[in-house]
Amino acid sequence: MSRAIKHLLIGVLFIMTTGLTPATASESDRKLTIVNPQNLYDPTPNGYSTAVITPPNARIAYISGQGGQDATGSLSPDFAAQVKQAYANLTTALTGIGARPDQVAKLTVFVVDHDMSKLEVLTRNVVKVFGETLPAQTLVPVPKLAIDPMLFEVEAVVVLD
Template sequence: MSESDVSPRPTFINPLGLYDPAPNGYSHVALVPGRTRLAFIAGQGGETEDGRLSEDFRAQVRQAMANLLIAIEAAGGQPSQVAKLTVLIVDHDNQRLGILGEELARAFGAQMKPACTLVPVPRLALDQMLFEVDAVVVLSAT
């Protein structure tokens, strides 16, 4: 297999001197290899395909992650190619942070997780939305 046959993936680093972010589902640094394209995935909420939105936070996070994976695949990528996530959480607390970490592990597996910024917010686009996530994905050069 040649190097061009391998999907580009970011390299994740958790430098000494910074706390271990793994239990919270992210890495501190994502390095993107040269000669790649980037896909920017818009914020995905917990809506099902028909627009329904659960009242349960975990259900919204799980559905948003499923929606994110659909968008990543549509862009020609894989979860292992996600370099950066931005997460918005309404009424953020430690319990919701724990749920996020668990659902990131469910969506991305045991590998190191992407770099991530979590932003607590008072509300999102829809009154019932409790969670939203966007992503930057590293794709092969064309």
């Protein structure tokens, strides 16, 4: 008998003799806990939360940076258009892994030549995608991204279950 089959049989016997069954998480067991302490600045008007606690034993997915390219690879020179498209791309990536926006625990956004005028565009798009379930978020000003016309990129950490 092969070693793999022996291990499988031992596992089955263990489950049968102990009465253990695989745990299934309920919807509430998979929810993220949003934390915005009262003694800190309230970040929600700016489209993020101070902290997000993931459920115990959660599977985590990491979504690579999504830029503002459309499905053909075209990239608008307009910052607002790139941000809108990048969040549409992020939503498509979430759907691709069977996740929803309320499962995103953390975003990191990269903004080329960041200034305060860009915050309204960023906040509007985050709130449109995430509603009241705002993930933790870090904005990183950068001089440039992977390709010169890129002005914005967003990456995500997602709790799958």
